Amino acid sequence: MTAPATGVRSRTRQAIVAAAVTTLASDPSASLADVADAAGVGRTTLHRYFAERSDLVAGVTEECGRAVAAAHACARLLDGTGREALLRLCREYFDLGDVLALVFNGVVELDGALSDDEAGLSVRVCERGHDDGSLDPGQPALWLVNVLWCSLYSGWAWMQEHGSSRHDALELLLRTLDGAVRPRG
Amino acid sequence: MTAPATGVRSRTRQAIVAAAVTTLASDPSASLADVADAAGVGRTTLHRYFAERSDLVAGVTEECGRAVAAAHACARLLDGTGREALLRLCREYFDLGDVLALVFNGVVELDGALSDDEAGLSVRVCERGHDDGSLDPGQPALWLVNVLWCSLYSGWAWMQEHGSSRHDALELLLRTLDGAVRPRG
DNA sequence: CCAGCCTGGTACACCGATGTTCCATTGTGG
DNA sequence: CCACAATGGAACATCGGTGTACCAGGCTGG
Known part of the structure:
Protein backbone atom coordinates (compact mmCIF):
# COMPACT_ATOMS: atom_id res chain seq x y z
CA MET A 1 0.00 0.00 0.00
CA THR A 2 2.14 2.79 1.31
CA ALA A 3 5.47 1.14 0.56
CA PRO A 4 6.80 1.92 -2.95
CA ALA A 5 7.43 -1.78 -3.46
CA THR A 6 8.38 -1.94 -7.08
CA GLY A 7 9.37 1.53 -8.08
CA VAL A 8 6.66 1.15 -10.69
CA ARG A 9 4.15 2.06 -8.05
CA SER A 10 5.92 5.20 -6.99
CA ARG A 11 6.39 6.32 -10.58
CA THR A 12 2.70 5.81 -11.35
CA ARG A 13 1.75 7.63 -8.19
CA GLN A 14 4.01 10.52 -9.10
CA ALA A 15 2.54 10.73 -12.61
CA ILE A 16 -0.95 10.94 -11.15
CA VAL A 17 -0.01 13.66 -8.68
CA ALA A 18 1.74 15.64 -11.41
CA ALA A 19 -1.30 15.35 -13.68
CA ALA A 20 -3.54 16.39 -10.82
CA VAL A 21 -1.42 19.48 -10.21
CA THR A 22 -1.69 20.75 -13.79
CA THR A 23 -5.32 19.68 -14.27
CA LEU A 24 -6.65 21.09 -11.01
CA ALA A 25 -4.59 24.23 -11.51
CA SER A 26 -6.44 25.05 -14.70
CA ASP A 27 -9.82 23.84 -13.42
CA PRO A 28 -10.29 23.28 -9.68
CA SER A 29 -13.51 21.35 -10.27
CA ALA A 30 -12.10 18.99 -12.87
CA SER A 31 -13.38 15.44 -12.50
CA LEU A 32 -11.18 12.57 -11.43
CA ALA A 33 -11.69 11.13 -14.90
CA ASP A 34 -10.04 14.24 -16.32
CA VAL A 35 -7.08 13.80 -14.00
CA ALA A 36 -6.78 10.13 -14.91
CA ASP A 37 -6.84 10.99 -18.62
CA ALA A 38 -4.19 13.65 -18.14
CA ALA A 39 -2.03 11.12 -16.32
CA GLY A 40 -2.50 8.60 -19.11
CA VAL A 41 -4.02 6.21 -16.62
CA GLY A 42 -7.36 4.49 -16.15
CA ARG A 43 -9.79 5.92 -13.65
CA THR A 44 -9.67 2.59 -11.85
CA THR A 45 -5.94 2.89 -11.35
CA LEU A 46 -6.29 6.40 -9.99
CA HIS A 47 -8.75 5.14 -7.38
CA ARG A 48 -6.33 2.36 -6.55
CA TYR A 49 -3.76 4.95 -5.49
CA PHE A 50 -6.10 7.56 -4.07
CA ALA A 51 -9.31 6.03 -2.75
CA GLU A 52 -11.18 9.33 -2.51
CA ARG A 53 -10.84 12.74 -4.06
CA SER A 54 -9.72 14.16 -0.74
CA ASP A 55 -6.82 11.69 -0.70
CA LEU A 56 -5.67 12.99 -4.06
CA VAL A 57 -5.94 16.56 -2.88
CA ALA A 58 -3.87 15.60 0.15
CA GLY A 59 -1.22 14.18 -2.17
CA VAL A 60 -1.26 17.34 -4.23
CA THR A 61 -1.03 19.48 -1.09
CA GLU A 62 1.97 17.49 0.09
CA GLU A 63 3.62 18.01 -3.29
CA CYS A 64 2.98 21.75 -3.10
CA GLY A 65 4.46 21.86 0.37
CA ARG A 66 7.67 20.30 -0.94
CA ALA A 67 7.84 22.77 -3.82
CA VAL A 68 7.34 25.78 -1.56
CA MET B 1 -42.60 37.10 -18.70
CA THR B 2 -40.15 39.87 -19.25
CA ALA B 3 -42.51 42.70 -18.39
CA PRO B 4 -42.53 43.59 -14.68
CA ALA B 5 -46.32 43.54 -14.74
CA THR B 6 -47.19 43.96 -11.12
CA GLY B 7 -44.15 45.42 -9.44
CA VAL B 8 -44.36 42.33 -7.27
CA ARG B 9 -42.55 40.47 -10.00
CA SER B 10 -39.73 42.96 -10.24
CA ARG B 11 -39.30 43.04 -6.49
CA THR B 12 -39.12 39.24 -6.30
CA ARG B 13 -36.70 39.14 -9.19
CA GLN B 14 -34.51 41.74 -7.54
CA ALA B 15 -34.52 39.83 -4.25
CA ILE B 16 -33.38 36.69 -6.05
CA VAL B 17 -30.58 38.49 -7.89
CA ALA B 18 -29.42 40.15 -4.67
CA ALA B 19 -29.40 36.82 -2.85
CA ALA B 20 -27.52 35.25 -5.74
CA VAL B 21 -24.88 37.97 -5.57
CA THR B 22 -24.11 37.43 -1.89
CA THR B 23 -24.45 33.64 -2.01
CA LEU B 24 -22.34 33.08 -5.12
CA ALA B 25 -19.80 35.60 -3.87
CA SER B 26 -19.07 33.49 -0.83
CA ASP B 27 -19.38 30.17 -2.67
CA PRO B 28 -19.28 30.14 -6.47
CA SER B 29 -20.57 26.58 -6.58
CA ALA B 30 -23.52 27.12 -4.28
CA SER B 31 -26.65 25.27 -5.40
CA LEU B 32 -29.73 27.03 -6.68
CA ALA B 33 -31.52 25.76 -3.59
CA ASP B 34 -29.06 27.73 -1.47
CA VAL B 35 -29.76 30.86 -3.48
CA ALA B 36 -33.50 30.34 -3.19
CA ASP B 37 -33.22 29.90 0.58
CA ALA B 38 -31.11 33.03 0.87
CA ALA B 39 -33.72 34.92 -1.09
CA GLY B 40 -36.51 33.59 1.13
CA VAL B 41 -38.14 32.04 -1.90
CA GLY B 42 -39.06 28.55 -3.05
CA ARG B 43 -36.80 26.82 -5.51
CA THR B 44 -39.77 26.59 -7.88
CA THR B 45 -40.18 30.35 -7.86
CA LEU B 46 -36.51 30.86 -8.61
CA HIS B 47 -36.82 28.60 -11.65
CA ARG B 48 -39.88 30.57 -12.69
CA TYR B 49 -37.76 33.71 -12.96
CA PHE B 50 -34.54 32.11 -14.16
CA ALA B 51 -35.16 28.92 -16.09
CA GLU B 52 -31.55 27.76 -15.98
CA ARG B 53 -28.55 28.50 -13.81
CA SER B 54 -26.94 30.34 -16.70
CA ASP B 55 -29.93 32.69 -16.82
CA LEU B 56 -29.40 33.54 -13.17
CA VAL B 57 -25.71 34.12 -13.77
CA ALA B 58 -26.65 36.41 -16.66
CA GLY B 59 -28.91 38.37 -14.32
CA VAL B 60 -26.11 38.62 -11.77
CA THR B 61 -23.66 39.71 -14.45
CA GLU B 62 -26.04 42.43 -15.59
CA GLU B 63 -26.34 43.63 -11.99
CA CYS B 64 -22.55 43.71 -11.65
CA GLY B 65 -22.27 45.70 -14.84
CA ARG B 66 -24.62 48.33 -13.43
CA ALA B 67 -22.63 48.51 -10.20
CA VAL B 68 -19.33 48.92 -12.00
C1' DC C 1 8.90 -19.68 -18.62
C1' DC C 2 5.53 -18.88 -15.12
C1' DA C 3 3.39 -16.83 -10.99
C1' DG C 4 2.04 -12.66 -9.22
C1' DC C 5 1.50 -7.78 -9.48
C1' DC C 6 -0.26 -3.95 -12.09
C1' DT C 7 -3.40 -2.31 -15.15
C1' DG C 8 -7.61 -0.95 -17.96
C1' DG C 9 -12.37 -1.54 -19.07
C1' DT C 10 -17.05 -2.50 -18.00
C1' DA C 11 -20.77 -2.51 -15.09
C1' DC C 12 -23.16 -1.05 -11.14
C1' DA C 13 -25.09 1.62 -7.14
C1' DC C 14 -25.32 6.04 -5.06
C1' DC C 15 -25.69 10.85 -4.49
C1' DG C 16 -26.54 15.69 -5.18
C1' DA C 17 -27.82 19.24 -8.43
C1' DT C 18 -30.87 20.42 -11.97
C1' DG C 19 -34.98 21.20 -14.41
C1' DT C 20 -40.05 20.15 -15.05
C1' DT C 21 -44.84 19.28 -13.88
C1' DC C 22 -48.79 19.55 -11.12
C1' DC C 23 -51.67 21.16 -7.53
C1' DA C 24 -53.13 23.66 -3.51
C1' DT C 25 -52.74 28.04 -1.20
C1' DT C 26 -52.15 32.87 -0.74
C1' DG C 27 -52.94 37.62 -1.75
C1' DT C 28 -53.42 41.41 -4.77
C1' DG C 29 -55.79 44.29 -7.97
C1' DG C 30 -59.85 45.60 -10.16
C1' DC D 1 -65.79 40.22 -3.41
C1' DC D 2 -63.77 37.53 -7.00
C1' DA D 3 -60.77 36.28 -10.71
C1' DC D 4 -56.25 35.77 -11.61
C1' DA D 5 -51.48 36.27 -10.78
C1' DA D 6 -47.89 34.56 -7.82
C1' DT D 7 -46.06 31.34 -4.75
C1' DG D 8 -44.47 27.02 -2.39
C1' DG D 9 -44.15 22.23 -1.93
C1' DA D 10 -44.05 17.59 -3.51
C1' DA D 11 -42.98 14.36 -6.89
C1' DC D 12 -40.46 12.92 -10.79
C1' DA D 13 -36.90 12.21 -14.49
C1' DT D 14 -32.28 13.19 -15.76
C1' DC D 15 -27.44 13.86 -15.57
C1' DG D 16 -22.69 13.85 -14.20
C1' DG D 17 -19.38 12.72 -10.69
C1' DT D 18 -18.01 9.34 -7.32
C1' DG D 19 -16.74 5.08 -5.41
C1' DT D 20 -16.76 -0.14 -5.75
C1' DA D 21 -16.54 -4.80 -7.73
C1' DC D 22 -15.16 -7.92 -11.06
C1' DC D 23 -12.52 -9.78 -14.76
C1' DA D 24 -9.34 -10.34 -18.44
C1' DG D 25 -4.94 -9.01 -20.48
C1' DG D 26 -0.08 -7.65 -19.95
C1' DC D 27 4.35 -6.74 -17.90
C1' DT D 28 8.03 -8.13 -14.78
C1' DG D 29 10.97 -10.45 -11.79
C1' DG D 30 12.64 -14.63 -10.19
Whole structure:
Protein backbone atom coordinates (compact mmCIF):
# COMPACT_ATOMS: atom_id res chain seq x y z
CA MET A 1 0.00 0.00 0.00
CA THR A 2 2.14 2.79 1.31
CA ALA A 3 5.47 1.14 0.56
CA PRO A 4 6.80 1.92 -2.95
CA ALA A 5 7.43 -1.78 -3.46
CA THR A 6 8.38 -1.94 -7.08
CA GLY A 7 9.37 1.53 -8.08
CA VAL A 8 6.66 1.15 -10.69
CA ARG A 9 4.15 2.06 -8.05
CA SER A 10 5.92 5.20 -6.99
CA ARG A 11 6.39 6.32 -10.58
CA THR A 12 2.70 5.81 -11.35
CA ARG A 13 1.75 7.63 -8.19
CA GLN A 14 4.01 10.52 -9.10
CA ALA A 15 2.54 10.73 -12.61
CA ILE A 16 -0.95 10.94 -11.15
CA VAL A 17 -0.01 13.66 -8.68
CA ALA A 18 1.74 15.64 -11.41
CA ALA A 19 -1.30 15.35 -13.68
CA ALA A 20 -3.54 16.39 -10.82
CA VAL A 21 -1.42 19.48 -10.21
CA THR A 22 -1.69 20.75 -13.79
CA THR A 23 -5.32 19.68 -14.27
CA LEU A 24 -6.65 21.09 -11.01
CA ALA A 25 -4.59 24.23 -11.51
CA SER A 26 -6.44 25.05 -14.70
CA ASP A 27 -9.82 23.84 -13.42
CA PRO A 28 -10.29 23.28 -9.68
CA SER A 29 -13.51 21.35 -10.27
CA ALA A 30 -12.10 18.99 -12.87
CA SER A 31 -13.38 15.44 -12.50
CA LEU A 32 -11.18 12.57 -11.43
CA ALA A 33 -11.69 11.13 -14.90
CA ASP A 34 -10.04 14.24 -16.32
CA VAL A 35 -7.08 13.80 -14.00
CA ALA A 36 -6.78 10.13 -14.91
CA ASP A 37 -6.84 10.99 -18.62
CA ALA A 38 -4.19 13.65 -18.14
CA ALA A 39 -2.03 11.12 -16.32
CA GLY A 40 -2.50 8.60 -19.11
CA VAL A 41 -4.02 6.21 -16.62
CA GLY A 42 -7.36 4.49 -16.15
CA ARG A 43 -9.79 5.92 -13.65
CA THR A 44 -9.67 2.59 -11.85
CA THR A 45 -5.94 2.89 -11.35
CA LEU A 46 -6.29 6.40 -9.99
CA HIS A 47 -8.75 5.14 -7.38
CA ARG A 48 -6.33 2.36 -6.55
CA TYR A 49 -3.76 4.95 -5.49
CA PHE A 50 -6.10 7.56 -4.07
CA ALA A 51 -9.31 6.03 -2.75
CA GLU A 52 -11.18 9.33 -2.51
CA ARG A 53 -10.84 12.74 -4.06
CA SER A 54 -9.72 14.16 -0.74
CA ASP A 55 -6.82 11.69 -0.70
CA LEU A 56 -5.67 12.99 -4.06
CA VAL A 57 -5.94 16.56 -2.88
CA ALA A 58 -3.87 15.60 0.15
CA GLY A 59 -1.22 14.18 -2.17
CA VAL A 60 -1.26 17.34 -4.23
CA THR A 61 -1.03 19.48 -1.09
CA GLU A 62 1.97 17.49 0.09
CA GLU A 63 3.62 18.01 -3.29
CA CYS A 64 2.98 21.75 -3.10
CA GLY A 65 4.46 21.86 0.37
CA ARG A 66 7.67 20.30 -0.94
CA ALA A 67 7.84 22.77 -3.82
CA VAL A 68 7.34 25.78 -1.56
CA ALA A 69 9.91 24.55 0.95
CA ALA A 70 12.37 24.12 -1.91
CA ALA A 71 11.66 27.69 -3.02
CA HIS A 72 12.38 28.91 0.51
CA ALA A 73 15.71 27.12 0.47
CA CYS A 74 16.69 28.60 -2.90
CA ALA A 75 15.78 32.14 -1.87
CA ARG A 76 18.51 32.45 0.79
CA LEU A 77 16.09 34.38 2.95
CA LEU A 78 18.69 35.41 5.50
CA ASP A 79 20.96 37.22 3.05
CA GLY A 80 20.91 40.98 2.44
CA THR A 81 18.12 43.30 3.49
CA GLY A 82 14.59 42.16 4.17
CA ARG A 83 13.40 43.73 0.93
CA GLU A 84 16.06 42.01 -1.11
CA ALA A 85 15.10 38.70 0.45
CA LEU A 86 11.43 39.36 -0.23
CA LEU A 87 12.11 40.04 -3.90
CA ARG A 88 14.25 36.90 -4.17
CA LEU A 89 11.41 34.96 -2.58
CA CYS A 90 9.07 36.44 -5.16
CA ARG A 91 11.33 35.18 -7.95
CA GLU A 92 11.37 31.69 -6.52
CA TYR A 93 7.63 31.61 -5.87
CA PHE A 94 6.94 32.75 -9.40
CA ASP A 95 8.70 29.68 -10.71
CA LEU A 96 6.25 27.50 -8.84
CA GLY A 97 3.82 27.96 -11.72
CA ASP A 98 0.86 25.63 -11.36
CA VAL A 99 1.41 25.41 -7.63
CA LEU A 100 0.66 29.11 -7.52
CA ALA A 101 -2.63 28.59 -9.31
CA LEU A 102 -3.59 25.80 -6.90
CA VAL A 103 -3.08 28.15 -3.97
CA PHE A 104 -5.03 30.96 -5.62
CA ASN A 105 -8.05 28.94 -6.58
CA GLY A 106 -8.20 27.36 -3.15
CA VAL A 107 -7.50 23.76 -4.09
CA VAL A 108 -4.68 23.55 -1.55
CA GLU A 109 -4.28 25.24 1.80
CA LEU A 110 -0.64 26.14 2.14
CA ASP A 111 -0.93 26.33 5.92
CA GLY A 112 -1.63 22.62 5.99
CA ALA A 113 1.27 21.88 3.68
CA LEU A 114 4.06 23.60 5.59
CA SER A 115 5.70 23.13 8.95
CA ASP A 116 5.07 25.95 11.41
CA ASP A 117 8.62 27.06 10.83
CA GLU A 118 8.30 27.22 7.05
CA ALA A 119 4.91 28.88 7.27
CA GLY A 120 6.25 31.78 9.31
CA LEU A 121 9.33 32.39 7.17
CA SER A 122 7.94 35.06 4.88
CA VAL A 123 6.47 37.04 7.77
CA ARG A 124 9.82 37.01 9.52
CA VAL A 125 11.50 38.26 6.36
CA CYS A 126 9.14 41.22 6.31
CA GLU A 127 9.72 41.93 9.99
CA ARG A 128 13.44 41.96 9.31
CA GLY A 129 12.80 44.41 6.48
CA HIS A 130 11.01 46.67 8.94
CA ASP A 131 13.93 46.50 11.35
CA ASP A 132 16.59 47.26 8.73
CA GLY A 133 14.49 50.02 7.18
CA SER A 134 14.24 48.41 3.75
CA LEU A 135 10.46 47.89 3.88
CA ASP A 136 7.70 50.47 4.32
CA PRO A 137 6.93 50.67 8.07
CA GLY A 138 3.40 51.82 7.21
CA GLN A 139 2.48 48.32 6.03
CA PRO A 140 2.30 45.48 8.59
CA ALA A 141 4.40 42.38 7.90
CA LEU A 142 1.34 40.19 7.40
CA TRP A 143 -0.05 42.67 4.91
CA LEU A 144 3.21 42.67 2.98
CA VAL A 145 3.00 38.90 2.66
CA ASN A 146 -0.51 39.38 1.38
CA VAL A 147 0.79 41.87 -1.17
CA LEU A 148 3.49 39.44 -2.25
CA TRP A 149 0.93 36.78 -3.04
CA CYS A 150 -1.44 39.11 -4.82
CA SER A 151 1.43 40.41 -6.92
CA LEU A 152 2.35 36.86 -7.84
CA TYR A 153 -1.19 36.24 -8.92
CA SER A 154 -1.13 39.42 -10.94
CA GLY A 155 1.99 38.33 -12.80
CA TRP A 156 0.69 34.84 -13.29
CA ALA A 157 -2.64 36.05 -14.69
CA TRP A 158 -0.80 38.49 -16.93
CA MET A 159 1.25 35.70 -18.42
CA GLN A 160 -1.77 33.51 -18.99
CA GLU A 161 -3.97 36.16 -20.54
CA HIS A 162 -1.45 38.07 -22.63
CA GLY A 163 0.86 35.26 -23.65
CA SER A 164 3.69 37.31 -22.23
CA SER A 165 7.00 35.56 -21.67
CA ARG A 166 7.75 34.28 -18.22
CA HIS A 167 10.73 36.59 -18.00
CA ASP A 168 8.87 39.74 -18.99
CA ALA A 169 6.06 39.05 -16.57
CA LEU A 170 8.54 38.45 -13.76
CA GLU A 171 10.42 41.70 -14.40
CA LEU A 172 7.19 43.68 -14.49
CA LEU A 173 6.04 41.99 -11.33
CA LEU A 174 9.28 42.69 -9.46
CA ARG A 175 9.22 46.33 -10.51
CA THR A 176 5.68 46.74 -9.24
CA LEU A 177 6.29 44.87 -6.00
CA ASP A 178 9.48 46.78 -5.28
CA GLY A 179 7.64 50.08 -5.56
CA ALA A 180 4.78 48.79 -3.44
CA VAL A 181 6.85 47.70 -0.44
CA ARG A 182 9.72 50.21 -0.53
CA PRO A 183 9.67 52.90 2.20
CA ARG A 184 7.97 56.11 1.05
CA GLY A 185 10.22 59.02 0.04
CA MET B 1 -42.60 37.10 -18.70
CA THR B 2 -40.15 39.87 -19.25
CA ALA B 3 -42.51 42.70 -18.39
CA PRO B 4 -42.53 43.59 -14.68
CA ALA B 5 -46.32 43.54 -14.74
CA THR B 6 -47.19 43.96 -11.12
CA GLY B 7 -44.15 45.42 -9.44
CA VAL B 8 -44.36 42.33 -7.27
CA ARG B 9 -42.55 40.47 -10.00
CA SER B 10 -39.73 42.96 -10.24
CA ARG B 11 -39.30 43.04 -6.49
CA THR B 12 -39.12 39.24 -6.30
CA ARG B 13 -36.70 39.14 -9.19
CA GLN B 14 -34.51 41.74 -7.54
CA ALA B 15 -34.52 39.83 -4.25
CA ILE B 16 -33.38 36.69 -6.05
CA VAL B 17 -30.58 38.49 -7.89
CA ALA B 18 -29.42 40.15 -4.67
CA ALA B 19 -29.40 36.82 -2.85
CA ALA B 20 -27.52 35.25 -5.74
CA VAL B 21 -24.88 37.97 -5.57
CA THR B 22 -24.11 37.43 -1.89
CA THR B 23 -24.45 33.64 -2.01
CA LEU B 24 -22.34 33.08 -5.12
CA ALA B 25 -19.80 35.60 -3.87
CA SER B 26 -19.07 33.49 -0.83
CA ASP B 27 -19.38 30.17 -2.67
CA PRO B 28 -19.28 30.14 -6.47
CA SER B 29 -20.57 26.58 -6.58
CA ALA B 30 -23.52 27.12 -4.28
CA SER B 31 -26.65 25.27 -5.40
CA LEU B 32 -29.73 27.03 -6.68
CA ALA B 33 -31.52 25.76 -3.59
CA ASP B 34 -29.06 27.73 -1.47
CA VAL B 35 -29.76 30.86 -3.48
CA ALA B 36 -33.50 30.34 -3.19
CA ASP B 37 -33.22 29.90 0.58
CA ALA B 38 -31.11 33.03 0.87
CA ALA B 39 -33.72 34.92 -1.09
CA GLY B 40 -36.51 33.59 1.13
CA VAL B 41 -38.14 32.04 -1.90
CA GLY B 42 -39.06 28.55 -3.05
CA ARG B 43 -36.80 26.82 -5.51
CA THR B 44 -39.77 26.59 -7.88
CA THR B 45 -40.18 30.35 -7.86
CA LEU B 46 -36.51 30.86 -8.61
CA HIS B 47 -36.82 28.60 -11.65
CA ARG B 48 -39.88 30.57 -12.69
CA TYR B 49 -37.76 33.71 -12.96
CA PHE B 50 -34.54 32.11 -14.16
CA ALA B 51 -35.16 28.92 -16.09
CA GLU B 52 -31.55 27.76 -15.98
CA ARG B 53 -28.55 28.50 -13.81
CA SER B 54 -26.94 30.34 -16.70
CA ASP B 55 -29.93 32.69 -16.82
CA LEU B 56 -29.40 33.54 -13.17
CA VAL B 57 -25.71 34.12 -13.77
CA ALA B 58 -26.65 36.41 -16.66
CA GLY B 59 -28.91 38.37 -14.32
CA VAL B 60 -26.11 38.62 -11.77
CA THR B 61 -23.66 39.71 -14.45
CA GLU B 62 -26.04 42.43 -15.59
CA GLU B 63 -26.34 43.63 -11.99
CA CYS B 64 -22.55 43.71 -11.65
CA GLY B 65 -22.27 45.70 -14.84
CA ARG B 66 -24.62 48.33 -13.43
CA ALA B 67 -22.63 48.51 -10.20
CA VAL B 68 -19.33 48.92 -12.00
CA ALA B 69 -20.70 51.56 -14.32
CA ALA B 70 -21.98 53.45 -11.29
CA ALA B 71 -18.53 53.24 -9.72
CA HIS B 72 -17.03 54.69 -12.88
CA ALA B 73 -19.45 57.58 -12.72
CA CYS B 74 -18.66 58.30 -9.06
CA ALA B 75 -14.91 58.23 -9.63
CA ARG B 76 -14.84 61.34 -11.84
CA LEU B 77 -12.18 59.67 -13.96
CA LEU B 78 -11.40 62.80 -15.98
CA ASP B 79 -10.42 64.96 -13.01
CA GLY B 80 -6.85 65.52 -11.82
CA THR B 81 -3.88 63.39 -12.84
CA GLY B 82 -4.18 59.87 -14.14
CA ARG B 83 -2.82 58.48 -10.88
CA GLU B 84 -5.30 60.44 -8.79
CA ALA B 85 -8.11 59.13 -10.98
CA LEU B 86 -6.79 55.58 -10.66
CA LEU B 87 -6.74 55.82 -6.87
CA ARG B 88 -10.26 57.24 -6.83
CA LEU B 89 -11.35 54.40 -9.06
CA CYS B 90 -9.78 51.99 -6.59
CA ARG B 91 -11.82 53.53 -3.75
CA GLU B 92 -15.03 53.15 -5.70
CA TYR B 93 -14.26 49.61 -6.83
CA PHE B 94 -13.47 48.60 -3.27
CA ASP B 95 -16.97 49.59 -2.23
CA LEU B 96 -18.37 47.08 -4.71
CA GLY B 97 -17.85 44.38 -2.11
CA ASP B 98 -19.49 41.16 -3.18
CA VAL B 99 -19.30 42.20 -6.81
CA LEU B 100 -15.54 42.17 -6.40
CA ALA B 101 -15.65 38.61 -5.10
CA LEU B 102 -17.81 37.52 -8.03
CA VAL B 103 -15.25 38.88 -10.45
CA PHE B 104 -12.35 37.27 -8.60
CA ASN B 105 -13.82 33.82 -8.34
CA GLY B 106 -14.84 33.89 -11.98
CA VAL B 107 -18.61 33.77 -11.57
CA VAL B 108 -19.05 36.83 -13.76
CA GLU B 109 -17.02 38.03 -16.73
CA LEU B 110 -16.83 41.79 -16.49
CA ASP B 111 -16.10 42.09 -20.20
CA GLY B 112 -19.54 40.76 -20.96
CA ALA B 113 -21.17 43.08 -18.46
CA LEU B 114 -19.81 46.40 -19.73
CA SER B 115 -20.18 48.39 -22.88
CA ASP B 116 -17.00 48.70 -24.96
CA ASP B 117 -16.73 52.27 -23.78
CA GLU B 118 -17.00 51.42 -20.08
CA ALA B 119 -14.66 48.47 -20.45
CA GLY B 120 -11.86 50.63 -21.83
CA LEU B 121 -12.20 53.40 -19.27
CA SER B 122 -9.61 52.21 -16.78
CA VAL B 123 -7.01 51.58 -19.48
CA ARG B 124 -7.50 55.10 -20.79
CA VAL B 125 -7.05 56.48 -17.29
CA CYS B 126 -3.68 54.73 -17.09
CA GLU B 127 -2.65 56.00 -20.50
CA ARG B 128 -3.50 59.49 -19.35
CA GLY B 129 -1.34 58.91 -16.28
CA HIS B 130 1.53 57.99 -18.56
CA ASP B 131 1.08 61.16 -20.57
CA ASP B 132 0.92 63.47 -17.56
CA GLY B 133 3.86 61.71 -15.87
CA SER B 134 1.91 60.62 -12.79
CA LEU B 135 2.19 56.87 -13.49
CA ASP B 136 5.34 54.77 -13.87
CA PRO B 137 6.16 54.64 -17.59
CA GLY B 138 7.90 51.29 -17.02
CA GLN B 139 4.55 49.55 -16.55
CA PRO B 140 2.15 49.25 -19.51
CA ALA B 141 -1.38 50.59 -19.05
CA LEU B 142 -2.93 47.15 -19.29
CA TRP B 143 -0.54 45.88 -16.65
CA LEU B 144 -1.48 48.74 -14.34
CA VAL B 145 -5.12 47.79 -14.65
CA ASN B 146 -4.09 44.28 -13.74
CA VAL B 147 -2.27 45.62 -10.69
CA LEU B 148 -5.34 47.60 -9.69
CA TRP B 149 -7.47 44.49 -9.65
CA CYS B 150 -4.92 42.38 -7.84
CA SER B 151 -4.56 45.07 -5.21
CA LEU B 152 -8.30 45.14 -4.76
CA TYR B 153 -8.27 41.42 -4.24
CA SER B 154 -5.48 41.81 -1.75
CA GLY B 155 -7.42 44.33 0.30
CA TRP B 156 -10.60 42.32 0.07
CA ALA B 157 -8.90 39.11 1.21
CA TRP B 158 -7.21 41.00 4.03
CA MET B 159 -10.54 42.23 5.29
CA GLN B 160 -12.11 38.78 5.12
CA GLU B 161 -9.26 36.93 6.79
CA HIS B 162 -8.21 39.40 9.45
CA GLY B 163 -11.52 40.95 10.31
CA SER B 164 -9.96 44.30 9.60
CA SER B 165 -12.28 47.27 9.21
CA ARG B 166 -13.25 48.29 5.70
CA HIS B 167 -11.60 51.65 6.24
CA ASP B 168 -8.26 50.28 7.46
CA ALA B 169 -8.06 47.80 4.61
CA LEU B 170 -8.80 50.52 2.08
CA GLU B 171 -6.12 52.87 3.45
CA LEU B 172 -3.53 50.10 3.43
CA LEU B 173 -4.54 49.14 -0.07
CA LEU B 174 -4.29 52.71 -1.37
CA ARG B 175 -0.89 53.18 0.22
CA THR B 176 0.42 50.02 -1.43
CA LEU B 177 -1.11 50.75 -4.81
CA ASP B 178 0.16 54.31 -4.82
CA GLY B 179 3.71 53.10 -4.26
CA ALA B 180 3.33 50.41 -6.90
CA VAL B 181 2.22 52.68 -9.74
CA ARG B 182 4.04 55.91 -8.90
CA PRO B 183 7.00 56.80 -11.15
CA ARG B 184 10.33 55.57 -9.75
CA GLY B 185 12.52 58.14 -8.00
C1' DC C 1 8.90 -19.68 -18.62
C1' DC C 2 5.53 -18.88 -15.12
C1' DA C 3 3.39 -16.83 -10.99
C1' DG C 4 2.04 -12.66 -9.22
C1' DC C 5 1.50 -7.78 -9.48
C1' DC C 6 -0.26 -3.95 -12.09
C1' DT C 7 -3.40 -2.31 -15.15
C1' DG C 8 -7.61 -0.95 -17.96
C1' DG C 9 -12.37 -1.54 -19.07
C1' DT C 10 -17.05 -2.50 -18.00
C1' DA C 11 -20.77 -2.51 -15.09
C1' DC C 12 -23.16 -1.05 -11.14
C1' DA C 13 -25.09 1.62 -7.14
C1' DC C 14 -25.32 6.04 -5.06
C1' DC C 15 -25.69 10.85 -4.49
C1' DG C 16 -26.54 15.69 -5.18
C1' DA C 17 -27.82 19.24 -8.43
C1' DT C 18 -30.87 20.42 -11.97
C1' DG C 19 -34.98 21.20 -14.41
C1' DT C 20 -40.05 20.15 -15.05
C1' DT C 21 -44.84 19.28 -13.88
C1' DC C 22 -48.79 19.55 -11.12
C1' DC C 23 -51.67 21.16 -7.53
C1' DA C 24 -53.13 23.66 -3.51
C1' DT C 25 -52.74 28.04 -1.20
C1' DT C 26 -52.15 32.87 -0.74
C1' DG C 27 -52.94 37.62 -1.75
C1' DT C 28 -53.42 41.41 -4.77
C1' DG C 29 -55.79 44.29 -7.97
C1' DG C 30 -59.85 45.60 -10.16
C1' DC D 1 -65.79 40.22 -3.41
C1' DC D 2 -63.77 37.53 -7.00
C1' DA D 3 -60.77 36.28 -10.71
C1' DC D 4 -56.25 35.77 -11.61
C1' DA D 5 -51.48 36.27 -10.78
C1' DA D 6 -47.89 34.56 -7.82
C1' DT D 7 -46.06 31.34 -4.75
C1' DG D 8 -44.47 27.02 -2.39
C1' DG D 9 -44.15 22.23 -1.93
C1' DA D 10 -44.05 17.59 -3.51
C1' DA D 11 -42.98 14.36 -6.89
C1' DC D 12 -40.46 12.92 -10.79
C1' DA D 13 -36.90 12.21 -14.49
C1' DT D 14 -32.28 13.19 -15.76
C1' DC D 15 -27.44 13.86 -15.57
C1' DG D 16 -22.69 13.85 -14.20
C1' DG D 17 -19.38 12.72 -10.69
C1' DT D 18 -18.01 9.34 -7.32
C1' DG D 19 -16.74 5.08 -5.41
C1' DT D 20 -16.76 -0.14 -5.75
C1' DA D 21 -16.54 -4.80 -7.73
C1' DC D 22 -15.16 -7.92 -11.06
C1' DC D 23 -12.52 -9.78 -14.76
C1' DA D 24 -9.34 -10.34 -18.44
C1' DG D 25 -4.94 -9.01 -20.48
C1' DG D 26 -0.08 -7.65 -19.95
C1' DC D 27 4.35 -6.74 -17.90
C1' DT D 28 8.03 -8.13 -14.78
C1' DG D 29 10.97 -10.45 -11.79
C1' DG D 30 12.64 -14.63 -10.19
